[in-house]
Amino acid sequence: MKIVDYTLRRAVSKMAELNPETIIQLLKQQKSIINGGKTGSLEFRLQQLQALKRSVQQHEREIIQALHQDLRKPEFEAYSTEIGYLYDSIGYVMKNLHKWMKPDRVRNPLVHFGSRSYIYSEPYGSTLIIGPFNYPFMLVMDPLVGAIAAGNCAVIKPSEYTPHVSAVISKLISECFDESYVRVIQGGQETTSTLLQAPFDMVFFTGSVRVGKIVMKAAAEHLTPVVLELGGKSPCIVDKNVNLDVAAQRIVWGKYLNTGQTCVAPDYVLVHKDVRAQLIAKMKEYIISFYGTDSQLSPDYGRIVNHAHWQRLNGLLEGAVVAAGGQTDREDLYIAPTLLDGVNWSDKVMEDEIFGPILPVLEYHNLDQVIEAVNSRPKPLALYLFTNDKQIEQRIMSTVSFGGGCVNDTIMHLVSPYLPFGGVGSSGMGAYHGRHSFDAFSHKKSVLNRPTRINPSFLFPPYNAKKLGLVKRFLK
Structure with missing residues (x-):
């Protein structure tokens, strides 16, 4: 000390x-x-x-x-x-x-x-x-x-x-x-x-x-x-055709890691209407499993970085429907792992990246709604999809733009040195990790080494129709 x-x-x-x-x-x-x-x-x-x-x-x-x-x-x-x-x-x-x-x-x-x-x-x-x-x-x-x-x-x-x-x-x-x-x-x-x-x-x-x-x-x-x-608002999409227990466990871990202060944390959940209640119930269970009935006493749960960020996050809870958590302590810079239910796109919590331990849950009826909702907003740094349906997976991957992400997991894509990590659009530019870090800090210098024994004179003036014909043979 x-x-x-x-x-x-x-x-x-x-x-x-x-x-x-x-x-x-x-x-x-x-x-x-x-x-x-x-x-x-x-x-x-x-x-x-x-x-x-x-x-x-x-x-x-x-x-x-x-x-x-x-x-x-x-x-x-x-x-x-x-x-x-x-x-x-x-x-x-x-x-x-x-x-x-x-x-x-x-x-x-x-x-x-x-x-x-x-x-x-x-x-x-x-x-x-x-x-x-x-x-x-x-x-x-x-x-x-x-x-x-x-x-x-x-x-x-x-x-x-x-x-x-x-x-x-x-x-x-x-x-x-x-x-x-x-x-x-x-x-x-x-x-x-x-x-x-x-x-x-x-x-x-x-x-x-x-x-x-x-x-x-x-x-x-x-x-x-x-x-x-x-950063940005990274969505977590949960299909009805999925192992909800595994999904809940991995979402809770990814969201509340580092007290939600992670640029690629799931910023909100978009869950199919048929399994919304079940997913919320299971996420509640895992919050307690991870951090106990009072997370403020847990040695495994951190704090918000300062009072300004605590105040901003606390303001997002005003008037919200709290499904789990919601407790706060300004002096301790503590905000409990919190789930918000009944959230709409017009709510304050959906305006900007949350960057804290508050997870809004929205429901959807069909995949078209999900794609339209995500694509109509700034491109996120990460996207997470929980599904066992390969067609849904392919459709999301081919129609939604995001920096990087996971299928049936959260956060873990950034651990691989073989995958570039970076954003797109307003979530960033450029990428690093592994070879991509070397490339990010390197200028790529192009060099042509041409022998002197071969000298294509048709490239040099004065030009004529014959030379133009030769150029057209090469460049067409």
């Missing part, structure tokens, strides 16, 4: 030092490192990834403690969703990086006969990683893995809403890397704004749609490429 608090005070004292000139000087240092080729070798990148993993291992207890201080996150969730996930990510990247770094040779059209074509992956350069509060450790460290793997330098801006986690991140990164290579900069909105005004080569942002628009607008001033991992 004393170590974390000391680091926190030290970090806060450094916040005032940040100014635009400091960032410009840092970017010059990072560009010098990149241009000097220091980050270019496989050996260097593997060494940095191994050093990062070792540093996290050394500070594992502090990270878990900080996550509990900021979010009351249970140790199981702290390890599995933040620390253990990062270990797995680093291991997968280190195992495959040598293959990803090799130039990809691609085919040539006939007009390039005798030539060789390659796609090289080169680092963008100086990258800015801005993290959120809900998974405050993993959602800056996992993008950092991609940045390092692709040969970039990085500046990390953790969330100011989770100061203890931010302090630990700053501590372990400063012990692990030279600050001219990877540096943590803490602060609030003004700090973020100052960082966004700097000419970074790439920006990776995880957070709300509202702030995502601000980030993209700022990046446009420098024509800086961005990856935006945002």
Whole structure:
């Protein structure tokens, strides 16, 4: 505890030092490192990834403690969703990086006969990683893995809403890397704004749609490429032809994991009218099974990040039909796992992403209603479908646009390093995880290597009808 608090005070004292000139000087240092080729070798990148993993291992207890201080996150969730996930990510990247770094040779059209074509992956350069509060450790460290793997330098801006986690991140990164290579900069909105005004080569942002628009607008001033991992109202569709017991268990787990503060949590349930009452009854059972009859006493149930978010969520309960939960405690930042019944699309709870432990339940009569309802709203980051009907599965997959999702499960698609994770439309742009993280932080440079022994003179002026005829033979 004393170590974390000391680091926190030290970090806060450094916040005032940040100014635009400091960032410009840092970017010059990072560009010098990149241009000097220091980050270019496989050996260097593997060494940095191994050093990062070792540093996290050394500070594992502090990270878990900080996550509990900021979010009351249970140790199981702290390890599995933040620390253990990062270990797995680093291991997968280190195992495959040598293959990803090799130039990809691609085919040539006939007009390039005798030539060789390659796609090289080169680092963008100086990258800015801005993290959120809900998974405050993993959602800056996992993008950092991609940045390092692709040969970039990085500046990390953790969330100011989770100061203890931010302090630990700053501590372990400063012990692990030279600050001219990877540096943590803490602060609030003004700090973020100052960082966004700097000419970074790439920006990776995880957070709300509202702030995502601000980030993209700022990046446009420098024509800086961005990856935006945002959110939205992710639907969970429950067909009548399904194992309701399994569906209820997996929905409750996915919704109330991290106290509902998960960007891909089921935001609302659309359940067939014939099984609505049964599904609600089973979800009630699993809430009690997971967290007991009083979840405020459960060591496995966390808290809302701060009073502003608690107040917003508490307002969504006003006038609502509560089927389960609904208890709140402002001083404890507690909101019980809550189910809302009798919800309509016009209700306040259906206006924006909930991002908390409140789950509205709506019923539908036919699949056309579901498709129309989801497609008439902004494209969600995730979609979950519970059904045993392959035709329904195929129809939803082929007619509804969303970032990613699961059939007969929730959340778990983002755990796979083989699947790209990202949004579409207002839920984000770009994707990462596994090879996709390497690609997200790499510029794909196209190179044509043409031999001098073959010189197609028909391409050069002066032009004539014969040359045009040859071009038409190749290009038609």
